Amino acid sequence: MQQKISLKLLPSEAADEAAIKKLLANSSGKKESEIKGFHILKRSIDARGKTVWINLTVNAFINEPFHKRKIPKFHFTDVSKAVKRVIIIGAGPAGLFAALKLIEQGIKPIILERGKDVRARRRDLALLNKEGIINPDSNYCFGEGGAGTYSDGKLYTRSNKRGDIDRILHLFVYFGAEENILYDAHPHIGTNKLPQIITAMRKKIVECGGEFLFEKKVTDLIITNEKIKAVKTADGLFEADAYILATGHSARDIFILLDSKNILIHAKPFAMGVRIEHPQSLINNIQYHSNYTDEFLPPASYNLIDQVNGKGVFSFCMCPGGIIAPSSTDNGELVVNGWSPSKRNNPFANSGIVVQVEMEDAIKIIGKMQLAIEKDSPLLLMEFQKLIEQKAYAAGGGKFVAPAQRLVDFVENKISSSLPDCSYLPGIHSAEIKNILPGFITERLKMAFRSFGEKMPARFGGKGYFTNEAVIVATESRTSSPVRIPRDSETLNHPQLKNLYPCGEGAGYAGGIVSAAMDGEKIAGKLANVLI
Ligand SMILES: Cc1cc2nc3c(=O)[nH]c(=O)nc-3n(C[C@H](O)[C@H](O)[C@H](O)COP(=O)(O)OP(=O)(O)OC[C@H]3O[C@@H](n4cnc5c(N)ncnc54)[C@H](O)[C@@H]3O)c2cc1C
Numbered sequence: 001m002q003q004k005i006s007l008k009l010l011p012s013e014a015a016d017e018a019a020i021k022k023l024l025a026n027s028s029g030k031k032e033s034e035i036k037g038f039h040i041l042k043r044s045i046d047a048r049g050k051t052v053w054i055n056l057t058v059n060a061f062i063n064e065p066f067h068k069r070k071i072p073k074f075h076f077t078d079v080s081k082a083v084k085r086v087i088i089i090g091a092g093p094a095g096l097f098a099a100l101k102l103i104e105q106g107i108k109p110i111i112l113e114r115g116k117d118v119r120a121r122r123r124d125l126a127l128l129n130k131e132g133i134i135n136p137d138s139n140y141c142f143g144e145g146g147a148g149t150y151s152d153g154k155l156y157t158r159s160n161k162r163g164d165i166d167r168i169l170h171l172f173v174y175f176g177a178e179e180n181i182l183y184d185a186h187p188h189i190g191t192n193k194l195p196q197i198i199t200a201m202r203k204k205i206v207e208c209g210g211e212f213l214f215e216k217k218v219t220d221l222i223i224t225n226e227k228i229k230a231v232k233t234a235d236g237l238f239e240a241d242a243y244i245l246a247t248g249h250s251a252r253d254i255f256i257l258l259d260s261k262n263i264l265i266h267a268k269p270f271a272m273g274v275r276i277e278h279p280q281s282l283i284n285n286i287q288y289h290s291n292y293t294d295e296f297l298p299p300a301s302y303n304l305i306d307q308v309n310g311k312g313v314f315s316f317c318m319c320p321g322g323i324i325a326p327s328s329t330d331n332g333e334l335v336v337n338g339w340s341p342s343k344r345n346n347p348f349a350n351s352g353i354v355v356q357v358e359m360e361d362a363i364k365i366i367g368k369m370q371l372a373i374e375k376d377s378p379l380l381l382m383e384f385q386k387l388i389e390q391k392a393y394a395a396g397g398g399k400f401v402a403p404a405q406r407l408v409d410f411v412e413n414k415i416s417s418s419l420p421d422c423s424y425l426p427g428i429h430s431a432e433i434k435n436i437l438p439g440f441i442t443e444r445l446k447m448a449f450r451s452f453g454e455k456m457p458a459r460f461g462g463k464g465y466f467t468n469e470a471v472i473v474a475t476e477s478r479t480s481s482p483v484r485i486p487r488d489s490e491t492l493n494h495p496q497l498k499n500l501y502p503c504g505e506g507a508g509y510a511g512g513i514v515s516a517a518m519d520g521e522k523i524a525g526k527l528a529n530v531l532i
Contacts, residue, residue: 037066080209092146094504115143132399190342
C-alpha cells in the first residue's frame with residue numbers, strides 16, 4: 001500500500017534516506033524492511049524556533065514495490081506542415097511556454113527574438129560585467145529565454161492555480177530541471193542550470209517544426225482592417241494568422257511603438273527602490289538562530305514587508321548566496337537585480353527593497369523636473385522609471401558602476417567613507433542614494449529598514465539586519481512593467497487588434513517566470529480555440 005505521511009525532522013535526518021525510512025517505519029508502525037521507498041511530496045523549512053526543522057510530506061511505499069516518480073508525458077507533435085501559424089514576439093518564459101503549448105495543439109510557432117542564443121548572450125554579459133559595455137539587444141533582459149535565463153530561477157508564484165503551476169514545474173523537469181522543484185516550498189533552479197534548460201526547450205521547438213529566429217527585433221506592425229497583417233524587422237516582414245506579443249517589461253521601444261500608432265496601452269503602477277546586500281553568514285545567523293551548518297541547510301532567505309505612510313515597502317526577489325546583476329537594457333541607465341547559482345554558494349545575500357509607485361507620485365516628480373510628457377500619457381510611469389535609472393547611472397560615474405551606500409549611513413543621512421565588499425561585478429561607488437531616488441521612496445525606505453532591523457535583530461553576538469555591514473545599491477526599478485497592454489478578458493486579444501495577443505510580464509499579466517509561463521500557455525490555449 002501507499003501511505004501519505006508527514007514528518008518533522010532535523011536537517012541532518014532530512015538529508016539521510018535511511019533516517020527517513022526509519023522515521024516512516026516508526027510513524028506507520030511497520031518494520032523498516034517494510035518501507036520499500038518513498039516520494040517526497042512537500043518539503044519546507046521551519047526556522048521559527050530555536051531548533052530548525054524540516055517538514056516533509058512523503059508518499060511511502062509500504063510492502064509494495066517502489067516505483068520512480070511519474071513525470072507526465074507531453075505530446076509535442078510535428079507542426080512543420082501545420083496550416084495555422086502564430087508569430088511569437090519574444091522568447092522569454094511567456095513566449096517559450098506559449099510555443100510549446102501551440103506545438104502540443106498542432107499549431108506552428110515562429111519565434112522572433114531580438115537577442116541572441118544563450119551561449120552568444122553569455123559573452124555579452126561578460127562584456128557588460130567586465131568592461132561596462134552594454135549591447136541593447138543582448139543583456140540580462142534580452143536574448144533567448146528572456147529575463148528568465150540568467151535570473152535566479154526561483155519558481156514560486158503568488159498564483160494559486162495549482163494544476164497550472166504543477167504543469168509548468170513538470171515541463172521544467174522534462175527539459176532537465178531537478179525533481180526537487182516539484183516538492184520544495186520555494187523551488188529554485190539557479191543561473192548555472194537555466195541556460196541548458198532553455199536550450200533544450202528551443203531544440204524541442206525546432207525539432208517539432210517550429211521556427212526560432214534570433215536577432216529579429218520587431219520594429220513595426222503592419223495593420224489592415226483591425227488586424228495585424230505582418231510584423232516588420234530589419235530582415236523584412238513576417239506574416240502569420242495571429243501574433244503573441246511577449247516582449248517583457250523592458251521593451252520600451254515596443255511600448256513607444258504601440259503608443260505612436262494609437263494602440264491602446266495604460267500606465268501601470270510598479271515598485272522601485274534599491275537592492276540590499278548583506279553577508280550571507282549574517283542572514284543565516286539571524287534566520288537559523290546560530291544553528292547554521294551548510295552541510296544540511298540551504299543558505300537562509302527572508303521575506304520582509306511593512307506599511308509606511310500608506311504604501312507597501314517589501315523585499316523582492318531575494319537571492320541567498322547570490323550576485324547583484326547589472327540588468328539595464330540601454331546605455332546611460334542603471335538597473336540592478338539579483339541571481340544565484342543552484343548551490344547558492346556565494347558569500348552574499350541580496351534582495352530588492354522596493355516601494356509602490358503610483359501615477360500621482362510620478363506626476364509630481366515629472367512635474368518638478370518640467371519634463372515634456374503629458375500627465376495622462378500611458379508612458380508616464382515608464383518615463384519616470386527611465387529618469388531615475390539615468391540619475392543612478394550618472395551618480396555611479398559611468399560604465400555601469402552603481403551608486404551605493406552603507407545601510408545605516410543611508411538611514412542616518414551620512415556619506416559612506418568606505419564601502420564593504422559587494423558582489424556587483426561592474427563595481428560600486430559611494431553616493432547618497434537620497435539624491436537619486438525621490439523623497440517619497442527614500443523616506444519610506446529609511447523607516448522600513450529600521451522596522452526590518454527590529455524584525456531581524458542581532459542574535460548570539462552577531463549583527464542584525466540593520467547594520468552598516470549591509471550595502472544598498474541603486475536602482476531596483478524593473479520589478480514589473482510600468483505599462484499594461486489591455487486585452488479582452490474573454491477572447492484575450494487586444495481590444496483594437498483582433499489577432500494581437502498581449503502576453504506575459506511586459507503586457508502586465510505576470511510577475512515572474514512561472515506566472516509568465518502560465519500566461520503564455522493561457523494565450524496558446526485560447527488560440528487553439530480560435531484557429532482550429
Ligand atoms: C536578474 C534577474 C533575476 C530574476 N530572478 C527571477 C526569479 O528568481 N524568479 C522569477 O520568477 N523571476 C525572476 N526574474 C523575473 C523574470 O525573469 C521575468 O518575470 C520573466 O522572465 C518574464 O517573462 P516574459 O516572457 O514575460 O518576459 P521576458 O523574460 O522579459 O522576455 C521578453 C523577451 O522579448 C524579447 N524582445 C523584447 N523586445 C522585442 C522585440 N521588439 N522584438 C523581438 N523580441 C523582443 C526580449 O529580448 C526577451 O527575450 C528575474 C529577472 C532578472 C532580470
